[in-house]
Amino acid sequence: MSLLSNILIDGVVYGMVLFIISVGLSVTMGLMRFINLSHGAFAMAGGYVAALLIREQGFGFGAGVALALMFTMALAVVLETFVFRHLYKKSELQQVLFTIGFTFACIATANLFAGAYIQTLPLPEWMQGSVALGARTLPKQRVVVVATGGFVVLLLWLLVARTRFGIWLRASVDNAGMSSSLGINIRLVQCATFATGAGLAALGGVLGAELMPLEPFYPLKYLVLMLVVVAVGGLGSISGTLCAALLLGIIDTASRYVASGFGNLFFYAAMVLLLSVRPHGILRR
Amino acid sequence: MQAISVLPRMTSAPERFPWHVYVIGLGLIFGLYWLFPGNMLIMTRIAIMAILVMSLDLLTGYAGLATLGHAALYGVGAYAAALCAKFLTGDPLVGLVVAAGVGALLALISGAFLVRYQGLTFLMLTIAVVEIMHNLANKMQHITGGDDGLSGFTIDPLFGTFEFDIFGVTAYWYSAIALFLCYMVLRRIMNSPFGLCCEGIRENRDRMNANGTRIYPQLLKLYVLSGAFAGIAGGLSAQITQVVGLDSMGFTLSAEALVMLVLGGTGNLIGAILGTALFTGIHHFAATTNPFHWLFVIGGLLMLVVFLPQGFVQKAVNRLGRRVVTSTAGVAA
């Protein structure tokens, strides 16, 4: 049935973008118990830097994106070491307050330097145009997004399940105090995780620029979306975030195809249902 | 969730009926009226928002349930008061009662489901509630006016004599006295065993459970109380501005209220009022001087407040309050 295939294709694509943007937030919140509401700001930063490098400075797409990722990760390391670290001990409300203030400052900065306009990201030749999938066409850019999403999942799985760093990460999430006393460098783990999360956010910002255009209010506009994916998926759970993102993406897309008059009712109803049945995350007990 | 700060517990008479606080409050209301006649409109706005933020404080400060969905209760109260004025009666006090009732009703319905959860889950569910309500208000255009807003209703003069006119004098007194009364009532309620029970739930839920407290009914009662006062704030807003827009039911309003609360300090109602005054005042001034860059100012302020000593705003007020108390106690003794 073509409607079903449409829903699945578009839903998976949308879900993948949500996953890439939100996974960093989930891991950070799970590991450091740090409510980072400025996560969207890193996505925006990555997108803006990539857009400026590619459009204004004439870098190639691959080079521009890579540089943007590195810049964002470096920025995240600096911020984490000097600023955010002091917030881990503070209460949740204070973390919310600070990160929202930081987000405001980022929005104002973006507006100051680049104006209120939408930042367009020129796509390279191989990402333009569409591929034919039977009766319908799918933009090549979306295919790249899905492929990248799959690649990110694989990479993260390798990182977490097969490397020493992954062991440190899992141990720290389970019990930071114990891990520290066993000799794991908690500070390093926290900093590296934060940077990775920010890097993934930047990647999500770049890839999602078609769906979620880059403009100064980007971090606040999509904040709720990220929080929903993270909450439903469960803090700190990568597979949970993937599951949640895909599920919510498909449900949202389905509602747009079938019953768009109800707005985002189905999205939030789905979220309420999932959270009430599984408050700690979709794949947790 | 840790408490930000709580005013020191005094066991003497002033705790029961802190007349010094009330005198200061009344004095402020009169003083501001005579000193800043040109700013009555903004002070009216502060008064209305302060009631909303106080009601939020009940949930977030006293019971430790951070919520981003409070605007739903405010919005539904606003629409109720507007519809009451349009179809039932233009009497402002009746409208307020209707608004409080509707706010409490929505709080009962949503709270029955919501207060089973805690922490991040609770927060996200409240976001869902406000977004769904916002969506509903947008769709039910024939009742709420949708995007165009609900207007075309007039409010009868208060007590039959004080008209709500263009100068805003009646509006100022109406909202300021309403704020004063709401503060009195809420303070009395939250300093009673009911309020202490809520604080206990915030501090240690399992312990309270072990004590024999039934958490769920307790929190539900608190939620309904909070909803009633949020509805009052919404009703006041609808009556004074005589138009209700979709923004009264928006997520942004909830977020702003939470920011105002945390800015001023949670856990005692004064913090709500202070935070509202501070945030609104700064927004007003920064917006008139340089609108697009006011975000820098607010962002900077929020970040700064977090790094100031715990409950900075509160401590300053504490010290002032203590000095007044000891001096008056010395006089009385």
Added chain:
Amino acid sequence: MKVLQVGAAALMAAFLSGQALADTVKVGIIAPFSGPFAHYGKLFKDSAEAYLKQQQGKFAGHDIQIIYRDSGGPSPGVVRNAAQELIVNDKVDYLGGFVFTPNAMAVAPLIQQSKTPAVIFNAGTSIITTKSDYFVRTSYTQAQVTVPLANWAHEKGLKKVVTAVMDYAPGVDGEKTFDAEFTKLGGEIVDRIRMPMSTNDFSPFVQRIKASGAQAAYVFLPGGPPNLGFVNAYNQNGLRDAGIEFLGTAETDEFDLQKFGDAALGLMTSFHYSAAHDSDVNREFAKAMKEQAADALFNYASVGAYDGMRVIHKMVEATDGKKDGDKAMKAIRGFEWESPRGPVKIDPETRHITQNVYLRKVERGADGKLQNTEIENFGPQVDHGLE
């Protein structure tokens, strides 16, 4: 008690008004200067100041002082407060601005009571002008630009059209207007798609358009990111290749037009102002705007503000700088002039602007930049929403 109230208020008003220069005419402009819609405020400010500069800072010999107030987004409470402050504290003679309908509706009782003429620079819902006798509009209404589009679609031989609008009041208005007009002429609306405000991914809707079997799609989008998202989805999902015509109104406005790139080429819209309008008045307007701010982009919002100031100029002239709302409104009823958009007139009955509506197509201009080239002139249109 009431006498005391009024007396106190009058005393206060007298005390406050002492500051104003007797000869200065004050204009209060309420627009978004912060938040996601802040570009409107900048557009209004640039145009108003450009007009003022062209008149050397004086209207009919009187100094003009413009006071700006931020409205945020659609927040009727905030705007009502701002208007109240402007009227009571700052004692403005005229109000201007208003991007969103609820904001304009909120000030209706205020301007009626204080007899302050208010010029609507942007808000496009027909009923606003009926809410007070002191409203005059220099922007447009959705009905005004949609009805001629429906007519043109019918004349071109299109029989099946699908409507896809953003699900909020202006979008629904647009859909209803197009629907009514097109079906009246014998056409068929095959599907009415409502797109939720929070939509990021437009592919589902574009696919639905494709599946509906329509020959054209009447689209209404609010401006900003959704426009870009939709146009991209429209191209990437092969709608253009399938020959489904895009029929819009404000979607290709100059503020974001360049961002669309080649994706926008060939989009047809029916609207009242294009920056590429070929007239001397428009060229002078462009020059004035460039002098005001080198990076100034001007679109329908700019021209709404520019013409709004023209109307205020006329009102100041007619009342000789004094505050007389009734005299001012009487003077501008039937007022005609040549605007950068073409010849315009303020309708004496509805106080809405009667103006030419054009059919435009997006093309690359001589300077290589994208522009809305006017390919047909539908002639002067009144506010069809009030019929």
